[in-house]
Amino acid sequence: MNLQEVLALYDREQRREIEYPGMSRQVLPRLVRYVRPAPGMSFVLHSDLDEGSADAAINEQLAYFAALQQPFEWKVYAHDRPADLAQRLAARGFVLEEPDAIMVLDVAAAPPALLAEPAADVRRLRDPAQLADVVAVLEPVWGEDFSWVYERMGGHMALPDYLSIFVAYVVGTAAGVGWTYYNPGHFAGLWGGSTLAAYRGRGLYTALLAARVREARARGVPYLTIDAGAMSRPIVARHGFEVITYATACEWRPVAVGLGQSTA
Template sequence: MDHEAVLAAYDRQLRRDAHTDSPGARVERAGAVVRQTGAEHDWNGVHWADIDATTADAVIAEQVRHYTALGREFEWKLHSHDRPADLADRLRAAGFVPEPPETVLVAEVADLPTEPVLPEGVRLLPVTDASGVQLMADAHEVAFGEDGSGLGERLAKRVLTQLTETPDTLVAVVAMAGDEPVSSARMEFCPGTDFAGLWGGGTAPQWRGKGIYRALIAHRARIAAERGYRYLQVDATDDSRPILERLGFVPLSVTTPYVYTP
């Protein structure tokens, strides 16, 4: 894989030319910034900023004013190759709080396994309606505990909206052990780009290490191949990164969410 070429495509297609990931949100090109603004349960934040040391502070302040006026918490999605080099320090000085960094990993769909291998007693259930979305939220809660319950509820609202209004932009699935949801994952499509994004995959503690996460990757890789996407992209935690690298994903950048709460 040509790292520089793929990184340039990633920046251009997913950040500078970003499309909304929710029917209720809009992507705005406001001066030097590409940002998304939506409802409270939507992702609100900055995708891209064409700034330097002389303009960064003013642009940061303008985003704070914009989202604060709407009463929205928002995220500046900082990448390790973004400029200026001290942008992280400037965001902290403006009141942003960093969350744990994740590694942006990319793989060519053609190089990935596409046949899911599941442990005995586990099946994959496609999510197509409100009952499936509730199973996703339940799986998120068993995977992450009470700390993840609020996120699970917000995610459920967003997924249900996408399934209802723009079903061609999303595939979601729940891993079921009998009648119990033990993991869930989704894939979001960016029409007109080479990339499909993988999200989720957190698994209930007693089911970890049994291949469910890898099976969810293979399931989604098959669908991405059928739809003609070239790359799968993941913002990977330290837990999932080793699994993904063994499957053939390679690091592209490191992304850190800087969150501002009005």
């Protein structure tokens, strides 16, 4: 896998051209932003700036979202310009999260461990009514409100071939979750990747990963991507995922705006 070629393809398909249901894709002269109705989170996903244009672009986005009284996220990638873009955002009041590694698997070269049937009880959800099992895992793992899952992901489940959600069960109890979004082009994205603390160390994360890799392979998807944090990074690296860049989520909220929904 030529990582530079894959990164260029990722930038084009997953940052500039991608479309999201229920969001407005707005292509501006030097950036692409996605706007979701409140209380959902909007975001800037791609920018092509330099030292001379960055501050003005930041000011324009702040003014735009301040007028809407909506929070938004600016996702900064390690290869974006200028090199200090994240620091410029921090200076304007954005809160920076820890960087994630953007990792890619060449699905055709997936290792045998990800292609074998898992020993764990992993099921793909077919009915939005089952999303209670997803929320039952996510809320204790992350300590946040995931009630938005019912409307947003329930709606996405109704779209043909767009979203696949998998849950790992232990004696009938939902213990781990992970899902895949399929977009036109060469990539599908892995998200979720959460296991209840009481069930960690049993291979559930890997079993959920394997189920999604097998499905993507059956669907002819060339590449799988994951925004890998510190906990998942070594696991997926052992299974053939390679880092193509790093991304930092930079979040801004106007005064008096409460917590919104996840951008995932």
